Amino acid sequence: MSQTNHDTPLVSVRDLKIGAVTDAKRKVEIIKGVDFDIAPGEILALIGESGSGKTTIALSLMGHTRPGCSINGGRIRVGNNNVTAMTTRQRAAMRGTEVSYVPQSAAAAFNPSQRIMDQVIEISTIHNLMPKAEARAKAVELFRALALPNPDTIGDRYPHQVSGGQLQRLSAAMALIGDPRLVIFDEPTTALDVTTQIEVLRAFKSAMAAGGCAGVYVSHDLAVVAQIADRIVVLRGGEVQEVGTSEQILNAPQNAYTKELLAAFEPAGRTPQPVQASDRKKPILEVTNLHAGYGPIRNGAPVAKILKDVNFQLEPGRNLGVIGESGSGKSTLARAIAGILPPYRGSVLVDGRELKPDLASRSKEDLRRTQIVFQLADTALNPGHSIANIIGRPLTFYKGLRGKARDARVIELLDMVHLPANMRHRLPSELSGGQKQRVNLARALAAEPELILCDEITSALDTVVAAAILELLKELQSELGLSYMFISHDLSTVEAICDDVLVMHKGVVVEALPASKMSECATHPYSRLLISSIPKLDTGWLASLEQDPDLIAQFSDR
Template sequence: MGAPLTVQGLSIVAGSSTLVDALSFSVQPGEVLALIGESGSGKTTTALALMGHARHGCRISAGRVQIGDTDVLALDAARQRALRGRTVSYIAQSAAASFNPSRTIMDQVVEPTVIHGLCKRAEAEAKAVQLFRELALPDPETIGARYPHQVSGGQLQRLMAAMALIGDPELVILDEPTTALDVTTQIEVLRAFRRVVRERRATAVYVSHDLAVVAQMADHILVLRNGRMRELNATGQILAAPADEYTKCLLAAARPVTRESGKAANDDPGLLLHVQQLSAGYGPVDAQGRPAKPILENIDLKLHRGQAIGVIGESGSGKTTLARAVAGLLKPSHGSVMFRGRELKPMLQQRDRDELRRIQIVFQMADTALNPSQTIERILARPLEFYKGLRGEPLKRRIRELLDLVKLPHSVAGRLPGGLSGGQKQRVNLARALAADPDLILCDEVTSALDTVVGAAVLDLMAELRRELGVSYLFISHDLHTVRAVCDEIVVMQHGRKLAQVARVDYDRGPNHPYYELLARSVPELRQGWLDDMDRKAAAAP
């Protein structure tokens, strides 16, 4: 049973910057309040403050946080630590980073009961098994004996929820708990979280940038921008009639929009990329050249000049492995990659400079793709020097043109990646790829780490670049809405195999492959009651 949460005048600062500015709200037992807004809006900073915690370099400068009768910010550090995991618990975005790989799942799930002396080990384990059942985990009696790497990402996310709930907390904070999951796994996890919150009448705060997910989970929505409240209202009211212009902007960005390329693939029928019977995997190879862990099996794919093809499937379906094999980062065990009518050498090191220039890759995580010690100018200069031989003023002029292309101010040239937002870093990634003047860009989950507004802007930019430059895309994602928005065709993959290829005209018309239909059904709609409707249809199905 939850306890009321009351927040009054909460302010958080970092040096002279205000991160959260005089925030006030309340949540009642059995209710879920969603905190939404773009990256840097203060969502997670606010959520952590509910536990009395501020990140390194930050400080809670004013305000009051009350959970039931407990004034959290009035407690000393030791009593705040005692509060965490008992009175208030936290479910983070990345379960994989939250578990110790060397200890069994059961050891870690029952740990809060040990730390807080809540019950004996046998009682804690029985309670954990009951939570595993409530969270719809497979083999609830035995799953606790496994190690974190022996369960799927969606299962690990639910196990982290069990760890958070085992101490019967009065407040549960869920911080982007489904963002890293593919759509079919996300719907299972959402169902489990919502059922447990409702049945236990927990008080919950749900942090997210995904309004469609929030619509299924939250009773009320608090919209944040630059640390300030822009709007607070019932979920239905905000979805139907948002009062604030920024909320309207968030809703508009969350609704699927088809971004036309301005040219059809058959305007220039030249075949650019032809993948034939491609197989690949990881680990040592046997005498026949087969890898210890095969991933891709006999993939066929054609992509024409000016075309964008999406590749979708769940985590582990082989999407990224396909991109790595085409790019030459992974040697295929079988098959060939034809590009502009010539067979590409299997490995990057064997390809000539022109082949390297014509195929570029943009990775999912801009943070790890950009050298943190190099300025943006140096990052963009390197491909221009390598592929184009530019120096001096022509080099600087082309860097300015690239920044214009991706709609970044020239002033970012002298900055380090750490001084840019996630969306700006991803635009730099795109600019670096464009510096080579490529024919094909391999896009690996390029918007999945971005919030809705920034992600929509990057998709708009990519569609514009395709119209203006004629660049082709192989667009890899687990987000069907995103792929349908930017691609002419969709390749559907599962367990390393290509199941189907669906043209734009058939996205909704069908009939399509059952797995494509499952993926399409699993993408949350931006309306309340969608998950309830899905559950009713599932219950009524024969």
């Protein structure tokens, strides 16, 4: 990381106050007197949970606020620019040249109908920075610096013709082409698989160092921040909790909230449940020779075949993790077991009873026994229904409960997931992400299932909230005797709650491992690549990481 001994900061933020107006026209202060500096060439990370103000502060460095928000006090200086005093036109002239932005979703930053090169060099045209031929040559050099394949020709493609990791690096090229002094990275690796994330982080670091840029890196992932940031600002509720070097924050935090963030990053592991040959029980879930896919059926199989000959068993009271990168077939497996996507070959047995392939053909009792909780609580909860109605519907469907008996059980279920009874009157839009996911769990528990399929249920949540959900799952398991199949690309999550793990790649189970000894027991090259790619809370981890480039080329979509 860059060493900065400059006396004059490139960025100086003093007593920054940002306010918002709610839908009810109430004024609230969301950033409450924040101070920090960024030296030339330094990368500063802003970390904290959702709602802590990370992105709001980062955007304010470009003079930008979200609709309904405004900068109400304080001063922001970037270089010689007093951002808080600039006109709208002056701020527009600064963006892309002095300060630029790399978004969380690169796909949203690109126009699908335009070639990549034309979009990357657009800023140089808007600001008349250089002739078009020179801009194209500079873009190719940036593609090379960002370790993109075929740097001379990749710009001729359209956005849909490159992978997610490549598109994220191309959005960095777009941000860097105007030679900005400050680049804002807004959670730019959150949506990427772990092996792709490493490549992107390395590319960001080298390109920033080569250009001598300063950076602001917004994230709630402490291990990612450890690899890229020189200093860290810890935020909570729009206020700075602690500022320090990455080493100091990660190894000797002073603030109680920082310590909580660090503790939540590595949740306590589950004590492995030993199974003796003498006390083996009938599996709660048995999957044999399972094949599933998408699209029209031709010659007895769908056009897009995803799952290929998947076999495993899950015993009562034990938890099975399914890991792998995007496109590996993890969620397809959950959908096939649940009957949402009927498999075209193979069988699924729950408690020894074979299930019909499709959901509509299954009995009410079969449906009750196996429940699924989805990744995005936002889309899984009907926005027009109250929480009482959402949890109450399965109570009526499975248990025939109505009226006061149903209301009483709704309150019990809310208590079970640690939510107050009065929350039953609210709509999903009035709840936080973590609260919505608890409602999702309460709805699944209403059926009194034996098996819950958890499809990436903590991946959209902040570290602290996700850790609390994992603790809740463990508590419910011990109280209710549940079994979980836990689908995730986050290996620390799987280690925290699972006994055993299946590693999937391109629809095939390549290896089955004990969760507590994944690193030691993994023998398949893909398993080893996946496990070695998980960032550690160590500032030197990325620099010292050595991986076989042939292995990466074989298994990763770059």
